[in-house]
Amino acid sequence: MKDGNIYHGKNGYAGEIGHLLLPVRNNLEYLEDLCGIDVVMQRIKEIENKDMSVQEIGKRYVEGNKPICDLIDEMAEYIGIALVSMIHMFGISDIFIGGKAIYFGDRFLSKMKMLVEQYLFYKHEVSIRFSNLGDSAMSMGAAVHGIRKYLANEIFIERR
Template sequence: GILYFMIMENFRYLEDISGVDILIKRAKSQGLNIKNVKDISDLLQTNDKVACSIVKEIASWIGAAVINVIHIIGPEVVFIGGKMAVLGDSLIQPIREIVSMYLFGDQEVEVRLSEISENAVAIGAAIYATTKWLEKKSTERVTY
């Protein structure tokens, strides 16, 4: 799905403020010599302050999106995946903190890193489309 945020009177896609490209761009603009998310993950392992700060900021946007989704549809578990899953606890922990801070009452929601591939969304969409097509075909009348 696509989520929007209002920032200074402009709507922005979540991906445009917290996606992989933004993470890498922000890291490079702050002087980090990186090429991909794995490089940032390596810097996190050394407790690089700049990398930690950037990931925490990105996680805060993702956390805000997650808590909004929780309040709208009420899942018991939320999975965070894709290319950023390699960031591990450095990404997931700030998201969990935001979620626990803004849950209602005794509501409990588990936030976990996905263990499936980053192609899961595309695979899920293909399965959904195939299922819908088969449902349609199974209800059509056959004339001989």
């Protein structure tokens, strides 16, 4: 959001945090290729030799399953690094983590917060918390945005 509007940029994909490049083992990797839920599910399957739901992965993470903790903690670090970059670029002070990441709980959130606090160049208050909208955050945000535009008469419906 920029000035109360969804900011798309010139080509329509501005703000795609998953498209940030991060240096990983002498390569550049997209954040979504490191932390996307499909990637996490595949890596967990390789580690545990079975399919697991995100809820089960979250439960085992909270319980302290070492291989799962190592993977999810690494993911939290990558996301934390990306958040620091976004904060520096846009001066963001409120960050909501949504989607399936909510199943990873406070430990996951704390790892990201710790990294942001450690590397934030200009020290200021930054709030990082889970969204209470769950998996429907994006659709609900789009719906609210559309309703606001309609009510502000910024969407015109041609009648025949």
